[in-house]
Amino acid sequence: MSMEIEILLKMLVFPGGLTLIALGLLYEYIDRKLMARFQNRIGPRFLQPLADAVKLLAKEEVVPQGVIPIFFVSLPILALAGALTAGLYVPMAGFAPAFSLPGDLIIVIFLLGLLTLSIGLAGANTADRFSILGATRTLTQLFSYEAPFLLALLCPAILADTWQIDMVHQSVLGRVWLALPLFIGFFVAVIGLMGKLELAPFDAPEAESEIVAGALTEYSGRGLALFRLGKNVELVVGLTLIAAFYLGGLANPLEFLLKTLGLLVVVAALQALFARLRIDQTVGMWWRIGALLALAQLLIVVILKGVIL
Amino acid sequence: MPGLQKEKFIVPIGPQHPALKEPAHFEFTVDGETVTSASVRFGYVHRGIEKGTENRNWAQAMYLLERICGICSHVHSTTFALGVEKLAKVPAPPRAQAIRQILLELERIHSHMLWVGVAAHEAGFETLFMYSWRDRETVMDILETFSGNRVNYSANVLGGVKYDLGPAQTDSIKRGLDYLEERLHYYMKIVNSDESFLRRTRGVGMMTTAQAEELGAIGPTARASNVARDLRVDSPYLLYEQFPVTIVLGSTGDLQTRFVVRIQELFESIRVIRELVNHIPGGDLTVRFPRRIPEGEVVMRTEAPRGGLFYFIKSGGGENPVRVKVRTPSLRNFMSVLVGSVGHQLADVPMILSGIDPCFSCNDRMIVVRREPGKETAS
Amino acid sequence: MTESLLAQGLSLIEGKFVSQTAPEPNRIDLMLEPAQLLECTKALSAARWGYLSAITGLDHGAESGKLEALYHFCNKAAVITLRVTMPRDNPVVPSVCAIIPSATLFERELMEMFGVVCEGTPDPQRLFLPDEWPDGTYPLRKDYIVPAPPAAPEE
Numbered sequence: 001m002s003m004e005i006e007i008l009l010k011m012l013v014f015p016g017g018l019t020l021i022a023l024g025l026l027y028e029y030i031d032r033k034l035m036a037r038f039q040n041r042i043g044p045r046f047l048q049p050l051a052d053a054v055k056l057l058a059k060e061e062v063v064p065q066g067v068i069p070i071f072f073v074s075l076p077i078l079a080l081a082g083a084l085t086a087g088l089y090v091p092m093a094g095f096a097p098a099f100s101l102p103g104d105l106i107i108v109i110f111l112l113g114l115l116t117l118s119i120g121l122a123g124a125n126t127a128d129r130f131s132i133l134g135a136t137r138t139l140t141q142l143f144s145y146e147a148p149f150l151l152a153l154l155c156p157a158i159l160a161d162t163w164q165i166d167m168v169h170q171s172v173l174g175r176v177w178l179a180l181p182l183f184i185g186f187f188v189a190v191i192g193l194m195g196k197l198e199l200a201p202f203d204a205p206e207a208e209s210e211i212v213a214g215a216l217t218e219y220s221g222r223g224l225a226l227f228r229l230g231k232n233v234e235l236v237v238g239l240t241l242i243a244a245f246y247l248g249g250l251a252n253p254l255e256f257l258l259k260t261l262g263l264l265v266v267v268a269a270l271q272a273l274f275a276r277l278r279i280d281q282t283v284g285m286w287w288r289i290g291a292l293l294a295l296a297q298l299l300i301v302v303i304l305k306g307v308i309l
Numbered sequence: 310m311p312g313l314q315k316e317k318f319i320v321p322i323g324p325q326h327p328a329l330k331e332p333a334h335f336e337f338t339v340d341g342e343t344v345t346s347a348s349v350r351f352g353y354v355h356r357g358i359e360k361g362t363e364n365r366n367w368a369q370a371m372y373l374l375e376r377i378c379g380i381c382s383h384v385h386s387t388t389f390a391l392g393v394e395k396l397a398k399v400p401a402p403p404r405a406q407a408i409r410q411i412l413l414e415l416e417r418i419h420s421h422m423l424w425v426g427v428a429a430h431e432a433g434f435e436t437l438f439m440y441s442w443r444d445r446e447t448v449m450d451i452l453e454t455f456s457g458n459r460v461n462y463s464a465n466v467l468g469g470v471k472y473d474l475g476p477a478q479t480d481s482i483k484r485g486l487d488y489l490e491e492r493l494h495y496y497m498k499i500v501n502s503d504e505s506f507l508r509r510t511r512g513v514g515m516m517t518t519a520q521a522e523e524l525g526a527i528g529p530t531a532r533a534s535n536v537a538r539d540l541r542v543d544s545p546y547l548l549y550e551q552f553p554v555t556i557v558l559g560s561t562g563d564l565q566t567r568f569v570v571r572i573q574e575l576f577e578s579i580r581v582i583r584e585l586v587n588h589i590p591g592g593d594l595t596v597r598f599p600r601r602i603p604e605g606e607v608v609m610r611t612e613a614p615r616g617g618l619f620y621f622i623k624s625g626g627g628e629n630p631v632r633v634k635v636r637t638p639s640l641r642n643f644m645s646v647l648v649g650s651v652g653h654q655l656a657d658v659p660m661i662l663s664g665i666d667p668c669f670s671c672n673d674r675m676i677v678v679r680r681e682p683g684k685e686t687a688s
Numbered sequence: 689m690t691e692s693l694l695a696q697g698l699s700l701i702e703g704k705f706v707s708q709t710a711p712e713p714n715r716i717d718l719m720l721e722p723a724q725l726l727e728c729t730k731a732l733s734a735a736r737w738g739y740l741s742a743i744t745g746l747d748h749g750a751e752s753g754k755l756e757a758l759y760h761f762c763n764k765a766a767v768i769t770l771r772v773t774m775p776r777d778n779p780v781v782p783s784v785c786a787i788i789p790s791a792t793l794f795e796r797e798l799m800e801m802f803g804v805v806c807e808g809t810p811d812p813q814r815l816f817l818p819d820e821w822p823d824g825t826y827p828l829r830k831d832y833i834v835p836a837p838p839a840a841p842e843e
Contacts, residue, residue: 035435038436039435039436039439039440040439040440040443041439129318129319129320129321130320133320133342133655200433200435201433201505203433204433207433211655272435272436273436273505274434274505274506275429275432275433275434275437275503275505275506275508275509276432276433276434276509277505277508278508278509278654278657279342280342280654281508348811349793349815350813350814350815351815351816352814352815352816352817352818355816355817357827357834359828360827360828360832360834361834364834395712522736522739523789523790524789524790525739525740525741525788525790527739540765543764543765544690544714544764544765605711606711607711607712608712608715608760608767608769610741610762610767617741617762619741619742619760619762621742621744621758621760623746632744632746632747634742634744634745636741636742636744636794640793640794641741641742641790643793644789644790644792644793
């Protein structure tokens with residue numbers, strides 16, 4: 001009995017569920033605030049992301065004509081659930097992952113991709129042309145960054161000789177930061193995360209000056225809130241994963257905060273620095289530069305491993 | 310969605326769309342992400358201004374015309390005032406003309422900086438958008454020291470201006486322009502060197518010299534395509550003969566050149582304002598102006614921030630104008646969007662659209678329907 | 689400069705108009721028959737003499753029974769205006785869009801505001817007026833009286 005309660009607690013309170021959502025809101029706030037300060041604006045108040053979420057959750061959800069209602073309602077849930085589940089396998093807040101099994105790195109990457117996939121499907125489900133264009137762009141973009149992102153995360157895993165996140169994490173703890181020797185992989189992973197989250201300059205799928213809100217144009221109320229929470233959670237999970245792999249591991253909560261927030265500052269600065277890429281430019285960039293870089297990095301890792309070990 | 314692929318896929322932009330801060334309706338037919346044709350419909354903010362002038366007296370009409378546009382408001386009232394003064398053969402005193410010209414150039418700074426921000430926003434470059442609008446506040450503050458208003462300064466009266474250039478205004482102009490000049494150098498550097506921004510502007514919305522001539526483009530849009538059309542130079546009004554501006558030309562005609570041309574023009578504006586402030590003629594601000602304007606027709610053309618502004622004013626000898634025709638620069642330039650967007654990516658359309666700095670309020674002047682149950686009224 | 693431009697423009701369309709006046713030093717107004725419009729436009733635009741800056745509609749009132757369309761061509765400071773007079777009950781001019789494609793927006797405006805028919809214009813849709821605007825009502829004609837706005841509701 002106590003075992004089941006423990007599992008439930010892990011899933012719903014810590015490190016999953018509420019903790020993840022709270023962290024997600026906190027990180028959204030920090031991201032928005034940093035962006036605002038970089039752009040010489042004042043930015044949101046501390047509780048603004050929470051207020052946004054509560055407001056959206058409380059609002060009526062309009063199910064537009066021409067959609068398949070079951071998909072329309074369930075896709076946001078799927079997206080958030082995927083992101084939350086992914087959080088159970090990463091060393092959240094510096095503690096050991098709630099669950100760990102061999103090959104869970106692939107599971108996490110799949111779960112993180114699930115959010116994007118849900119957004120794409122949600123857009124394709126509605127009859128709105130902005131949504132359809134946004135969905136096309138979302139899925140196009142998914143195919144461009146997913147492979148390099150995966151390759152970039154595989155590099156530390158290959159070094160550690162395991163595809164289990166916890167084991168990889170243990171192997172890098174206390175060692176020199178992998179971001180230094182494997183800077184290419186680190187770079188690709190960070191940019192890949194930005195692509196995944198459709199942050200500027202990779203926000204062509206939701207470019208407001210062209211296609212309103214992209215795939216989520218028709219979403220309001222609960223569905224929109226769930227998608228946004230899902231993105232926030234994914235931001236936290238992604239940052240944790242990258243920090244755990246590339247920044248010398250997360251030994252304790254303080255280290256977790258410092259390292260992930262440090263990454264967030266970098267991400268926010270990159271967002272403020274560039275103009276939006278067109279979708280063709282995004283795809284071209286990922287396949288021409290991103291994929292090659294990631295492959296080169298992987299090759300270097302494999303060769304080094306063969307030579308040294 | 311069977312059949313969707315076979316039919317034309319039309320992306321409507323407007324009348325409510327985040328890319329357009331003002332209402333107009335565009336229909337872009339796309340094939341994948343490529344635009345294959347475009348059409349336009351205006352009229353969502355018609356206010357009946359041309360008709361409205363016909364039952365107002367000359368002075369009232371001027372203030373009404375000032376409200377055609379919220380950004381380039383002074384240029385409308387100045388053009389009308391100049392036209393009417395020409396009809397009445399009562400020119401405004403030189404000091405008034407100098408003050409009008411200072412305000413016109415300040416307005417140009419304010420309009421172009423607004424455009425830099427909007428165009429950056431369309432390119433998804435929010436940081437430049439925020440910065441340029443922050444710095445634009447400087448010129449708004451200067452304008453406020455004249456009249457107390459940030460837009461619609463109501464500085465003109467027929468036969469002169471209301472506000473004098475005193476020490477307070479001189480001081481705020483001098484300080485503000487120094488700051489702006491420094492910032493503009495910075496923006497010039499950005500639009501010329503920021504790689505990600507250049508990817509969105511270089512080669513986009515290209516208009517060759519021949520096309521610009523054929524489409525009758527005007528203003529910075531034409532000048533970026535190396536068409537030397539600037540009414541301040543071609544047909545000097547106010548004191549543009551004594552205090553001339555140099556025409557700024559670009560050669561390639563893409564969006565990046567339009568950025569460069571517009572920012573370069575601002576350096577010219579700043580230089581002219583400084584000269585005017587330093588050598589402003591003395592004398593009165595107004596002259597006595599008749600209520601009735603002698604019969605006649607006059608064409609008055611001035612260079613608004615967006616291009617040549619055209620006024621045709623007809624007087625029947627009475628207290629009201631018989632006909633005031635306004636052709637705003639945006640209307641003349643819209644064809645370049647409709648023609649220019651074909652063959653481009655949909656993502657570039659907002660950029661091309663904003664490339665001409667469209668002003669929908671300016672286009673829409675005439676009628677707005679007020680819906681009442683069962684009947685229609687217009688005002 | 690301006691004089692020579694005007695002279696040059698005038699020479700292009702010599703003999704293709706009825707009469708001329710010079711209301712301002714930089715302007716020449718030419719009175720045309722509707723049939724002469726295309727010829728003049730063609731001559732001016734083929735020589736790239738300036739650009740079509742605007743088309744102004746003028747209503748001379750019900751008693752005169754005349755409508756006028758003014759085609760303003762601007763070249764630097766010089767303005768040549770082609771003035772075409774039409775009967776008010778059957779105002780027809782040929783469309784200049786075949787020669788100057790960008791005139792379509794101007795012609796659409798002229799058509800809806802004055803009820804002038806530009807024969808052969810590629811897109812006769814309304815440009816500014818709302819779809820539900822009554823047909824046959826042309827707001828910039830003199831006999832169109834702007835209805836008084838509804839009285840403000842009493843406090």
